[in-house]
Amino acid sequence: MKKIIIAIDGFSSCGKSTMAKDLAKEIGYIYIDSGAMYRAVTLYCLEHNLFNADGSIRESELKSRMKDIRITFRLNPETQLPMTFLNGTNVEERIRTLEVSSHVSPVAALGFVRQAMVEQQQAMGKEKGIVMDGRDIGTAVFPQAELKIFVTASARIRAQRRYDELKAKGQDVSFEDILKNVEERDRIDQTREISPLRKADDAILLDNSRMTVNEQKEWLKERFNEAANE
Ligand code: CDP
Numbered sequence: 422m423k424k425i426i427i428a429i430d431g432f433s434s435c436g437k438s439t440m441a442k443d444l445a446k447e448i449g450y451i452y453i454d455s456g457a458m459y460r461a462v463t464l465y466c467l468e469h470n471l472f473n474a475d476g477s478i479r480e481s482e483l484k485s486r487m488k489d490i491r492i493t494f495r496l497n498p499e500t501q502l503p504m505t506f507l508n509g510t511n512v513e514e515r516i517r518t519l520e521v522s523s524h525v526s527p528v529a530a531l532g533f534v535r536q537a538m539v540e541q542q543q544a545m546g547k548e549k550g551i552v553m554d555g556r557d558i559g560t561a562v563f564p565q566a567e568l569k570i571f572v573t574a575s576a577r578i579r580a581q582r583r584y585d586e587l588k589a590k591g592q593d594v595s596f597e598d599i600l601k602n603v604e605e606r607d608r609i610d611q612t613r614e615i616s617p618l619r620k621a622d623d624a625i626l627l628d629n630s631r632m633t634v635n636e637q638k639e640w641l642k643e644r645f646n647e648a649a650n651e
Pocket of ligand 1: 432433434435437455456457459460525526527529530554555556557558606610
């Protein structure tokens with residue numbers, strides 16, 4: 422069985438990270454959530470007042486500070502899942518709020534932000550044996566990935582899944598706000614100029630609207646076995 426790169430792209434809140442994490446754990450691969458990196462940059466912007474009142478970003482200020490933004494991952498010793506660190510501080514919880522979700526897509530559309538993140542992501546995949554999820558992994562980060570999956574589900578189903586997840590964490594959110602955020606992020610992610618969200622020609626399409634977590638896990642493992650044994 423050869424060591425491969427697995428790229429999982431798709432729309433917001435479609436369960437990419439759940440399936441990517443589960444697979445990585447089972448096959449002993451490294452899991453990288455590339456969205457967490459864009460979320461961490463966004464949290465930095467929120468905490469350093471880099472947004473104007475109208476929601477636009479102070480681009481030149483962010484650009485000059487990019488060298489001060491260091492994003493790393495460390496494994497949680499109990500769950501064996503990666504936690505996101507921003508300049509040495511664990512921000513895993515704070516990057517998952519609706520406030521960060523509402524600001525992340527314009528930040529992720531900036532060329533200099535993408536360039537910095539993609540460089541780090543490519544370095545992480547040098548040795549292969551990695552599962553990475555995001556928006557441009559199969560198209561821009563690892564166009565040579567041996568297995569590419571593109572995940573989608575209806576916007577309402579995705580919003581419901583995110584709503585349940587945030588509620589379970591005790592966050593006070595409304596379903597309508599989440600649905601609006603999911604649709605707005607999809608719009609910005611698909612229409613941005615640099616590396617827009619799109620299915621790579623050689624990616625396998627998965628609509629998981631009617632699949633359980635277990636069914637999609639099994640489905641992905643079969644795809645992995647096929648790709649790694651090729
Ligand atoms: O968890 P969810 O699918 O809702 O989003 P995420 O994977 O955490 O990504 C958050 C945001 O980061 C996305 O809406 C994109 O704007 C951006 N992103 C990106 O541009 N490129 C990636 N490879 C990953 C995320």
